[in-house]
Structures are given as structure tokens and as C-alpha cells.
Amino acid sequence: MNQTHYPVQTRSEPTSRHTLAVIVDNEPGVLARISGLFSGRGYNIESLTVSETEHEKHISRITIVTAGTAQVIEQIKNQLERLVPVHRVVDLTLTSDAIEREMALVKVVGRGEQRVEALRLAAAFGARTLDATLTSFVFELTGASEDIERFIRLMTAVGLAEVSRTGIAAISRGPDSF
Known part of the structure; x- marks a missing residue:
């Protein structure tokens, strides 16, 4: 065997x-x-x-x-x-000290204070609002994976409904390429 x-x-x-x-x-x-x-x-x-x-x-x-x-x-x-x-x-x-970034689309559902808090958090993280209805938002956030994780954890408290992530894109710093 x-x-x-x-x-x-x-x-x-x-x-x-x-x-x-x-x-x-x-x-x-x-x-x-x-x-x-x-x-x-x-x-x-x-x-x-x-x-x-x-x-x-x-x-x-x-x-x-x-x-x-x-x-x-x-x-x-x-x-x-x-x-x-x-x-x-x-x-x-x-x-090298590579640059790594990831993009996430985050859907948050809520009313009243939840909506206000979702918008406040999105602004604090520099997320763009791609879609808004009376009961939901879709945010786009690009950054380090750790920042996206933090954003998702915070959005959980205000009505996180769905997340789609791209995975990491990375490139080396400086003039050299491989």
C-alpha cells in the first residue's frame, strides 16, 4: 500500500x-x-x-x-x-513591504437610529454609499483586511444583512516589478 x-x-x-x-x-x-x-x-x-x-x-x-x-x-x-x-x-x-487591499460590499438593513449609526460608521471608515432605500444601505469599502473586518463587526450591531468580499489584491512597493 x-x-x-x-x-x-x-x-x-x-x-x-x-x-x-x-x-x-x-x-x-x-x-x-x-x-x-x-x-x-x-x-x-x-x-x-x-x-x-x-x-x-x-x-x-x-x-x-x-x-x-x-x-x-x-x-x-x-x-x-x-x-x-x-x-x-x-x-x-x-x-518587500507589499501593499495589500481588499474591497467589500456591505448591506445594512435598519430604521431610525440604526440608519443614522450605519451612516456615521460608514463615514468614519470612508465607505461609499452605493445604494440607499428607506430600509437599507449598500456600502463599498476598500482597505486593509483588518479594517474591513472591523467595519463588518461594527455593522453587525446596526443591522448587517449581507457581505461580499473580493479577496486580497497585493503589489510590491517601489520601482521593481517581477
Whole structure:
């Protein structure tokens, strides 16, 4: 019987969050192969965004946020680099102080003081009002994931009804690109 052994994280090994930028050919099945690599080995994807970034060359950028020990992160990067449609993998967490942003649409339902408080909180966070009815608002908020989490927690008290989030988009600081 052939058994595959995957690394087991122990409590003594520190885990950290990493943002990986993966440059790939924009072709059918690439995202499935990458997500299959993660699920097949028991790795978790905390955030995943993908879009074509170089239209003429049909190149896409996949931004993956995952967590693990240094050994697990290194294994993930090595396995991603071996996939045929992958051009390169950059760990933005290691290469520079990357800029990370996320966008969320947040629907809040309420009347009276709840509406006033929802508008006050939205203004404090710099959220845009995209839709307003007599009983609801839809806000758009862009920022660091931690800020979006705080906004959502606060909106829960005033009538949070629905949330849609994009996942993290990230880019390195400075003039260098990869």
C-alpha cells in the first residue's frame, strides 16, 4: 500500500501568513490545478483573487494568501513553480513591504437610529454609499483586511444583512516589478 505523507505542523513550529503572487498562462483549468494542489495536500487558501493582467500575452496574476510554517510555505512555492502554466511565484511577504487591499460590499438593513449609526460608521471608515432605500444601505469599502473586518463587526450591531468580499489584491512597493 502506497501512502503519501504530508508535513504535519506541530505546536512548536510558528506559522505565519504569506501573500503569494503567481503569474500564469490564462488558459482553462489553471486555477483548478492550483487550487487542487492546495486541497490535495491539506493546505488552506485564506484569500484568492485572479485576473488577466497582460491581455496581449494572455497572462494572469493569481494572488493567494495562505498560512503555514516556513517549511510548508517553501513546499507550496516549490510545488507551484513546478506546475506547467506557472511562469513565476513571488512571496510578497518576503520580498518587500507589499501593499495589500481588499474591497467589500456591505448591506445594512435598519430604521431610525440604526440608519443614522450605519451612516456615521460608514463615514468614519470612508465607505461609499452605493445604494440607499428607506430600509437599507449598500456600502463599498476598500482597505486593509483588518479594517474591513472591523467595519463588518461594527455593522453587525446596526443591522448587517449581507457581505461580499473580493479577496486580497497585493503589489510590491517601489520601482521593481517581477
